[in-house]
Amino acid sequence: MTQTGSGGVGVARVEVEVTVGAPRERVWRALVEEASQWWPKDFYVGRAPKGFVIEARPGGRVYEDWGNEAGALWYTVLVVEPLEVLELAGHLTPGFGGPATTTVRLTLRDEGGKTVVKVEDAVFGRVDEHTVPRLREGWRTLMGSGGLKAWVEANLSTPA
Template structure:
């Protein structure tokens, strides 16, 4: 769904990925081990040291480049372990903005597996490519290139 007026509008996507592991394991990997599963080509810095999710209200989601340098992706709005992580961030012009983004990640246990659902909304400068790009990015991040691949590799 997209409404645009002079390039300003709203883009909203929903993505679901099923991970063959219990919810507590997926949550732990999501918030405590992000630097281990975050795909290399998703970093914006040249020489990132880590990717960090501070899972507490007001916490940061950021790239750590060392020496107090880095990139802030999101601020944590809501944390309900092991089920909900809500984030808010800003897209600068270098990353397609100016725009504001809010993302809600929910983890639901289904028959020994975990369904990770991402709902992401971007308000600001959007175009016809924004939603497909977001959907593709979240699928890769939560799926075959990121969290799912990492957790399923680690889980016996």
Template sequence: MTQTGIGVGVARTEVEVTVGAPRERVWRALVEETGRWWPREFYVGREPKGFIIEARPGGRVYEDWGNEAGALWYTVLVVEPPGVLELAGHLTPAFGGPATTTARLTLKDEGERTVVRVEDAIFGRVDEHTVPRLREGWRALLGSGGLKSYVETPP
């Protein structure tokens, strides 16, 4: 049985968020302190212990549920500290797939601030809601509900 409005294709979006901190600080928060700013509503596990980015080629981007359980979000393809992180992952039917996703995050200096840019593309099962959901998700993760708030809020 097939649903109308869903087919195989490519969905692509780009999002930019400006963070009021130097690039090295934003990079450190992005790849080393992810579990501290990752929004609770983005976890897929019921009782996650943390969200981890292993910032090295072949590293994992995953939710740690403890006891060797968890969810793999991406595999790291490219790391160029403190400016580029490229990822590739798979979406199962439970998350809108089957599809493959790639994301490239770049950090650029803008005076004393940093522009965080993500380019995300999904190939596979997509529909008219895919791009708006991607854009909204990345804005929430990187913006005032996630990375930006964490970095800009004093301890």
């Protein structure tokens, strides 16, 4: 990491895996179609968000919808391989620890009737000693017991 002024410029990389007790098709559907249901309320940045949207197509947006054409763009979708891979790119503004660029790769794989969700997140830009622990904890919450895993396992029979 190279120091520039009071902050550091470098790369932070995190990998997190969460096992969800559901088939991959169910986990994928929840990931890309039901984000507003599992996205933790304390992860929203807006005061009165209407929901969280993942447009699972190349060039799609991952964003917080505040209604009336307002909101916050989190990522742009780079790659979609249905049921397997979702790759995203985003920017962190100074208000969220940046300036930095982030790329995220979410992969889903079958494991004995369950699904392993793997998150690989790389941040380039302003990083410090808190970046990796903060990212790791955030992804564990989002994909785990505070987000996707909890929602899917509590709603296994949700119709397609």
